Amino acid sequence: MEAAGARNRDARSRAEKSPPERKVYMDYNATTPLEPEVIEAMTEAMREAWGNPSSSYPAGRKAKEIINTARENLAKVIGGQPQDVIFTSGGTESNNLVIQSVVKHFHKVHAANGDTGGHPNPVDGALPHIITCTVEHDSIRLPLEHLREERVAEVTFVPVSKVNGQVEAEDILAAVRPATCLVTIMLANNETGVIMPVPEISRRVRALNQQRVAGGLPGVLVHTDAAQALGKQRVDVRDLGVDFLTIVGHKFYGPRIGALYVRGLGEHTPLYPMLFGGGQERNFRPGTENTPMIAGLGKAAELVAENGEAYEAHMRGVRDYLEERLAAEFGERIHLNSQFPGAERLPNTCNFSIRGPQLQGRAVLAQCRTLLASVGAACHSDLGDRPSPVLLSCGVPVDVARNAIRLSVGRSSTRAEVDLVVQDLKQAVARLEGQA
Amino acid sequence: MAAAGAGRLRRAASAVLLRAPRLPARELSAPARLYHKKVVDHYENPRNVGSLDKTSKNVGTGLVGAPACGDVMKLQIQVDEKGKIVDARFKTFGCGSAIASSSLATEWVKGKTVEEALTIKNTDIAKELCLPPVKLHCSMLAEDAIKAALADYKLKQEPKTGEAEKK
Numbered sequence: 001m002e003a004a005g006a007r008n009r010d011a012r013s014r015a016e017k018s019p020p021e022r023k024v025y026m027d028y029n030a031t032t033p034l035e036p037e038v039i040e041a042m043t044e045a046m047r048e049a050w051g052n053p054s055s056s057y058p059a060g061r062k063a064k065e066i067i068n069t070a071r072e073n074l075a076k077v078i079g080g081q082p083q084d085v086i087f088t089s090g091g092t093e094s095n096n097l098v099i100q101s102v103v104k105h106f107h108k109v110h111a112a113n114g115d116t117g118g119h120p121n122p123v124d125g126a127l128p129h130i131i132t133c134t135v136e137h138d139s140i141r142l143p144l145e146h147l148r149e150e151r152v153a154e155v156t157f158v159p160v161s162k163v164n165g166q167v168e169a170e171d172i173l174a175a176v177r178p179a180t181c182l183v184t185i186m187l188a189n190n191e192t193g194v195i196m197p198v199p200e201i202s203r204r205v206r207a208l209n210q211q212r213v214a215g216g217l218p219g220v221l222v223h224t225d226a227a228q229a230l231g232k233q234r235v236d237v238r239d240l241g242v243d244f245l246t247i248v249g250h251k252f253y254g255p256r257i258g259a260l261y262v263r264g265l266g267e268h269t270p271l272y273p274m275l276f277g278g279g280q281e282r283n284f285r286p287g288t289e290n291t292p293m294i295a296g297l298g299k300a301a302e303l304v305a306e307n308g309e310a311y312e313a314h315m316r317g318v319r320d321y322l323e324e325r326l327a328a329e330f331g332e333r334i335h336l337n338s339q340f341p342g343a344e345r346l347p348n349t350c351n352f353s354i355r356g357p358q359l360q361g362r363a364v365l366a367q368c369r370t371l372l373a374s375v376g377a378a379c380h381s382d383l384g385d386r387p388s389p390v391l392l393s394c395g396v397p398v399d400v401a402r403n404a405i406r407l408s409v410g411r412s413s414t415r416a417e418v419d420l421v422v423q424d425l426k427q428a429v430a431r432l433e434g435q436a
Numbered sequence: 437m438a439a440a441g442a443g444r445l446r447r448a449a450s451a452v453l454l455r456a457p458r459l460p461a462r463e464l465s466a467p468a469r470l471y472h473k474k475v476v477d478h479y480e481n482p483r484n485v486g487s488l489d490k491t492s493k494n495v496g497t498g499l500v501g502a503p504a505c506g507d508v509m510k511l512q513i514q515v516d517e518k519g520k521i522v523d524a525r526f527k528t529f530g531c532g533s534a535i536a537s538s539s540l541a542t543e544w545v546k547g548k549t550v551e552e553a554l555t556i557k558n559t560d561i562a563k564e565l566c567l568p569p570v571k572l573h574c575s576m577l578a579e580d581a582i583k584a585a586l587a588d589y590k591l592k593q594e595p596k597t598g599e600a601e602k603k
Contacts, residue, residue: 321573321576325572328559329569412504414505414506414573415505415573415576415577416505416506416507416570416573418573419569419570419571419572419573420570422569423569423570426569
């Protein structure tokens with residue numbers, strides 16, 4: 001009897017105590033874990049290739065080889081040449097590097113022409129002009145705003161269409177002035193997943209440049225921040241037609257460094273360094289190379305080159321299932337903020353709002369017990385309850401934008417995880433509304 | 437000894453079962469969930485487990501899922517000259533809900549034409565088995581398995597691709 005009572009209590013407590021809550025990460029746009037092969041490449045480099053890559057003895061040579069191989073892998077995955085790729089500390093550095101380089105170039109070429117042979121300089125006295133759009137990442141937006149404040153450059157932030165969330169090539173071209181020297185447009189937006197029409201923009205700028213250069217105007221260079229796109233869809237600099245492309249390792253299961261692609265680096269396209277030092281990266285970005293990180297970045301790129309299509313198909317399948325389940329579960333209450341008619345989007349991103357006065361994105365996520373996600377860019381987590389400026393720019397109404405949640409699935413996300421997440425969201429919403 | 441043990445087990449089990457009526461009220465926390473009896477039935481009395489000859493022109497084979505995801509289903513159909521599915525078999529690696537979903541799928545496709553079988557939806561399977569929300573993906577996979585088997589069969593009927601070895 002005693003034993004039976006004890007067993008009954010055990011059974012009851014087993015029934016009452018819930019298992020440790022399983023966490024499901026769906027914030028892959030914020031960052032990705034490292035693939036096991038990437039970690040392996042990095043630790044091997046740490047162990048075996050710690051020599052200074054500039055040294056001529058074998059230990060240094062080995063490190064140099066690893067860096068060269070990584071550069072080749074990176075070039076291959078974007079369809080470029082290895083000599084056009086330089087390693088940087090990440091997307092922020094690459095973006096800043098491009099911006100300050102074009103400004104320096106403008107001053108060097110056009111400000112210096114003041115008194116050469118009396119032939120009129122059409123941009124004499126003008127500040128360099130840069131065109132971008134209103135939904136860029138902070139590492140593009142803030143350097144440009146800073147230059148504008150310091151009166152070093154002029155900037156036009158072209159608004160994105162409220163219909164399809166994209167920036168229109170037409171609007172970009174309309175903003176071009178004589179002193180324009182750069183157009184920088186992200187390839188895919190981190191919050192909505194919308195893909196910008198970069199190939200079209202490049203094509204039209206190229207056509208425009210033929211006339212401009214003939215008239216003595218600066219040619220307009222095109223940059224795209226491909227941070228979110230690489231690893232999720234095919235990225236080829238030949239198809240994109242860009243002069244600069246930013247690569248960010250920690251978005252495609254690589255380490256926290258990046259790279260910058262420059263078309264015809266040192267020959268066709270100028271690049272002015274931000275740092276001066278020991279001559280590494282052909283003086284474009286000196287500093288003793290971070291061999292382990294570079295090894296990891298190269299391996300991550302190799303994996304994308306080999307499996308990119310499979311990754312994309314898998315993520316799309318899981319994301320589409322997620323949207324089906326969300327629609328089935330919440331019906332009319334759900335607004336899919338990342339579905340714009342006629343716009344392509346990343347295969348893994350789902351930005352949605354559940355309508356309701358108590359359902360601010362952050363509040364819902366705080367009530368979730370399984371889901372790990374964000375309401376927008378990770379670097380904006382200090383926005384409090386203010387809705388995302390990106391969503392507002394895309395025409396999402398304020399009360400809907402306030403409730404936005406961004407889910408971004410990854411290579412290992414499964415439909416089983418989607419089921420768990422949808423269930424978690426349903427319960428979170430019920431709790432919030434039950435507390436009214 | 438065994439009888440006494442069984443008695444204690446039954447009492448412990450009934451202690452858990454007595455909890456069952458209170459489950460709806462406690463839905464907001466995470467109570468222990470029991471498999472629905474329909475799922476248990478398919479698990480304990482599986483229908484149509486096995487294989488058909490995948491090289492045969494009248495057999496369509498669908499293989500979906502991935503071991504890494506924890507769910508793999510193979511579903512095969514045998515179709516007669518009039519386009520009616522006369523036999524079906526399945527083999528599934530996965531949880532009880534996955535097994536039940538694919539087992540039910542084989543039951544449902546039998547007797548249907550290839551066109552009719554295409555209309556089977558994951559939501560119907562889930563409803564029939566009373567799958568809990570966290571297992572709905574299993575019914576999705578079963579629908580994918582049916583569609584894959586039908587696609588394989590159709591591919592084999594095309595004149596130039598007569599070869600049986602398709603994925």
